[in-house]
Structures are given as structure tokens and as C-alpha cells.
Amino acid sequence: MKMKFSWNITSALWGSIGLLALAQADNSTYYNPTLPGWHSDPSCAQVNGTFFCVTSTFISFPGLPVYASKDLLDWKLVSHVWNRESQLPGVSWETPGQQDGMYAATIRYHEGEFYVICEYLGISSRGIVGVVFRTTDPFSDASWSDPVTFAPSSIDPDLFWDDDDDGKVYVATQGVVLQEIDLATGALSQPPVSLWNGTGGAWPEGPHLYKKDGYYYLMIAEGGTELDHSITIARSRNITGPYESYEHNPILTNRGTAEYFQTVGHGDLFQDPAGNWWGMCLATRIGPAREVYPMGREAVLFAATWDEGAWPVLQPVRGAMSGWALPPRSRDIPGDGPFNSDDDVYDFAAGTAIPRNLVHWRVPREGTFSVTGGGLEIVPSRNNLTGTPLSTSTPELSGQSGLAFIGRRQTDTLFSFSVDLSFAPEVVGQEAGVTVFLTQVNHIDLGVVLLEPDAISPAPRAEPQLALRFRAEGGAGGPPAPNTVPVPAEWAGSPIRLQIETANVTHYSLAAMAASDPESQIIVGTASAALVSGGNGSFVGSLVGAYATCNGAGTGVDCPEGGTAHFGRWRYTGVAQYIAADESIPKARG
Structure with missing residues (x-):
């Protein structure tokens, strides 16, 4: 018991150091959720001063909405990645389940193109189908390509280009396993390479890979997507491992608390144009009674510190937040879609x-x-x-x-x-x-x-x-x-x-x-x-x-x-x- 108590004190103090850096910055305040309403499993990227996020949609159609923002607070619906029946003919009507369909997409930008990788579950005749869509214009439905399909063994795909390894492209999925992918054909390398199974929580999933300061960082969700949900992290000098688990995991969770925001987990990290780190993850406004939460899993924003050679420190998710100075408020976003906050x-x-x-x-x-x-x-x-x-x-x-x-x-x-x-x-x-x-x-x-x-x-x-x-x-x-x-x-x-x-x-x-x-x-x-x-x-x-x-x-x-x-x-x-x-x-x- 003494060792456990000591670990908790050390973890709290270490986290306080990172959060103190936030407090000393020119802080801004805002409220969560920043994408209210059903917006689960957010994945985000920043390109030339505009932030782009995609969320899960399961069997709703059109699916995989792409939201764009200049300021991280005003999010405009600019397109849907899956927007026409011809992209996946017959798949929707072959899906009997209520919560099957498009699970946990990742959005990434590489050499002038946007990519969204996802997996469609529950098709009566095929089970899981992996899909990779691409576009040079995320503000247009029509510009999103028909998908290149692949045959994954599990869900929640990440997409990662390793520019230090001849530009190889990798997919990491639930488990957590890694495979190379051919983006022209969908072919996956075999067998999958096991990277890390988390810290012992249920359902290690939602992986995202980041290359920073000579390390490959692997951030995942653990504990299932309910009250034990959390974010944990490991790192390695080599993409295939072995991965070292961070001793102060989880780096983000509200489990075991009476906070209004629960199920905090399944997140993604990105930088703003000033170099500040931010993250988006899902959370549910369950409240203490844990009975009434009709909007389900929503997307919340948090600030992060990630010093050179160090592990990232993620700000706890609350309703009222204070973090890095936000980019200037702006609604100057192309496209004819509404902002999520609009009536x-x-x-x-x-x-x-x-x-x-x-x-x-x-x-x-x-x-x-x-x-x-x-x-x-x-x-x-x-x-x-x-x-x-x-x-x-x-x-x-x-x-x-x-x-x-x-x-x-x-x-x-x-x-x-x-x-x-x-x-x-x-x-x-x-x-x-x-x-x-x-x-x-x-x-x-x-x-x-x-x-x-x-x-x-x-x-x-x-x-x-x-x-x-x-x-x-x-x-x-x-x-x-x-x-x-x-x-x-x-x-x-x-x-x-x-x-x-x-x-x-x-x-x-x-x-x-x-x-x-x-x-x-x-x-x-x-x-x-x-x-x-x-x-x-x-x-x-x-x-x-x-x-x-x-x-x-x-x-x-x-x-x-x-x-x-x-x-x-x-x-x-x-x-x-x-x-x-x-x-x-x-x-x-x-």
C-alpha cells in the first residue's frame, strides 16, 4: 500500500508541473464539449492554420463528418467523407445492427492530400471492411474518393507515414498491432506485429502513432468506452518496438471520480500554428446519477504540454477549461455547411x-x-x-x-x-x-x-x-x-x-x-x-x-x-x- 500511495503522489506532482506551464501561459477560457452532440472518437489534424476533425457515425448517413475550425471553438461542417451510395454499394442495407457501420476514423494530411481511414463493421456477408478515402479538397463532398478497401483483423485504424523509413505507411489497429499498408491496393503486410497491449485495461484500442524527438509514441484508449475509459501511452526508438509503458499512466481519465464528464478517452493530439499542443477526445455528460445522457459521447478539447524528450501531459477534462491562448476567433471557413453550434x-x-x-x-x-x-x-x-x-x-x-x-x-x-x-x-x-x-x-x-x-x-x-x-x-x-x-x-x-x-x-x-x-x-x-x-x-x-x-x-x-x-x-x-x-x-x- 505504501508503494501505491507513493506512486500516486509522484504522479500528481509530476502532472502539476506540466499544468503549471499552462497556468503561466497567456491562458484562454472555454467550455466543453467543443463539439456538443453525438461526436464520438474524434480525430484531428491542423493544416495551414485550419483544424480538421472527423468523428464516428456508425450506420447514420451521410457518414464521417469533417468539421473545420480556425479557432478550435467554432466548428463548421464542411463535408461528409462517406456521402454517396456508390462509394460502398449495398453495404448499408446489409447492416442489420443498430451500432455497426463506420467505427473510429483517423484523419491525416500528407503531401497535399487529406486521408480518412476507417473500418465498417457488421456487414452480413463480409464482417469488417477497411476503407481509405482521400481528397485534396475537404470542403467538398464530391471530392472525397471512392475508398480503397483493405481486410483488417480488428477496429480503430490509425494511419502513419514514417518519413525516416523510406516513407513507409503503417496502419495500427486495436490490440495493438501494426501492419504496412499499400494505399493504392489496400494490401497489408503479414503477419501483424504486436506493439503493446496497454496497462491491463480492457479493450486496448484507438491507437495513434506520433514521431517526436527520436521516439515513436503510441497513445491508445483503454478500459472500454464506459466509466473505466482512459488514455495511456508508451514509446519506443523503433516503430515495431519494444514499447516502454509510461510509469504514470493513464495520462487522461475521469474514472473513479464524481465528475460530470465521464467516459473520457479515445483521443488524438495535434499542434496549433504557434506550436502549442492540444487534444480532442470523447466524453459523456453522464453526471452523478449516470442515467440521463441523450447526447451520448461528445467531443471535448483539452490543452497539453509536450516538452522535448518528455512524456505529454494532458489537461483533465472539465466543463470550464483554461489552456493555451486560443487562436483568434474566426468563422472564415469555406463551404456551405452550418456550424455545429448554429440553430x-x-x-x-x-x-x-x-x-x-x-x-x-x-x-x-x-x-x-x-x-x-x-x-x-x-x-x-x-x-x-x-x-x-x-x-x-x-x-x-x-x-x-x-x-x-x-x-x-x-x-x-x-x-x-x-x-x-x-x-x-x-x-x-x-x-x-x-x-x-x-x-x-x-x-x-x-x-x-x-x-x-x-x-x-x-x-x-x-x-x-x-x-x-x-x-x-x-x-x-x-x-x-x-x-x-x-x-x-x-x-x-x-x-x-x-x-x-x-x-x-x-x-x-x-x-x-x-x-x-x-x-x-x-x-x-x-x-x-x-x-x-x-x-x-x-x-x-x-x-x-x-x-x-x-x-x-x-x-x-x-x-x-x-x-x-x-x-x-x-x-x-x-x-x-x-x-x-x-x-x-x-x-x-x-
């Missing part, structure tokens, strides 16, 4: 493109989404947001062939989202609405649906009628009871505004009103955010958006005629961001 103000005028920050769950069927004179048009899918189990249905009904759903990340603890729906269903069961969506087994919905009279209480009349229907899926304790109420007769023939608001930190309120009369609001249901926190969606985070379905009617992939929905006046407004269990800050406006 949505979308009216879907005819001829406009679907905004970049709106995504789907798997690749959608062609023609399902378009912008017309009536707004954002959604052609319904036979499956609803849940779909039926794969074991008892075809992919059309499970959702594997694409859901008629589109949404944006919940990026604020407190927010309001609303959209105006124009909808004239012709067949019982046709439905359109809004949702807080984590996975197909974790979501909270408010729909306008045509129902038989015996499905509405009290039954208003003999023929089918429009109703407002609240229902949810998920949660360890089960979802709240559904609620169905008739659409008021005076709303007939006019757009209906559907609204999702955070009633407080822990609950959503779902309401409807005549778009022309907000005072007519009807609160149809409330639900705990615990329903969309972890569980079957522990890797992902909540999306809020719109959907259309015929709830299984029809044949093949087609619903009965009618039921197409039109959405206008899409509004997402952030209200406040929690940086501690009992502390929030108002939404920062761009």
Missing part, C-alpha cells in the same frame, strides 16, 4: 439542397427525400421507426432497406425543435411526425396518423379520422403509455406544427398546435430522456427530426398510394448547455 432555420424553398447537418439511419431509398414547392417531401417507408424484428420480417419491414427518417443531432441540453407538417393521408395507418431518435429500439415519437375510430378514445365518429399519437420505445423500466387524441376539427386542411422541447434536463415534452395558432397547443406526451440514453444505443447519441410511414401496409418496398408528407418551417433552437450537474451556460450564438 436550424430551414424553410426548404424549392430548388434548395437538404442542409448538410441532416442525416438518415442507413442509406435511404432513392427518391424518399426531396425539396419541392411544398417543402421537404418525405415519401413514407413501410417500416415505422421501430420496424419489426429481423427474425420475423423482410428488410423492408425491419428498416434495413432504409427508414423514411431525417434528423439532426441534439446539440444542447435544453432546446426547442418544431416543424410544420402538411399531411393528407388516404389509408388507415399512414403517419408522419417528429421524433427524438437514438436507435430503432430507443425513440420517442409524436405523429399525425389516420386511424380507425375504435383506436381513438373517445371515438369521435364512425369513419377514420386524423389523430395525434404519442408513443415511445426503449428504456430499462419500459416506455410511457401511448396517448392518442383526435386532431381538432378546426385544424383540418391546414399545417400542423409539431414540437419537441426539453421540459427540463431529464424530460422531453411533445406537443402539437395549429401552425397558424400557437395558442392552440396540445401537450400530447412527456418522456424521460433516459429512454434515449445508453442501453441499446451506448455508442450513439440522439437525433431530432421528422419521419413518414405507412406502418407496414403495402407490399415489397412500397406503401399504398398517398401518405406523402411535406415539412416546412424547420426550427431547432438551443437554449442552454450544461457544463456540470448543477451549472449551465446560455446557448452561445454564432
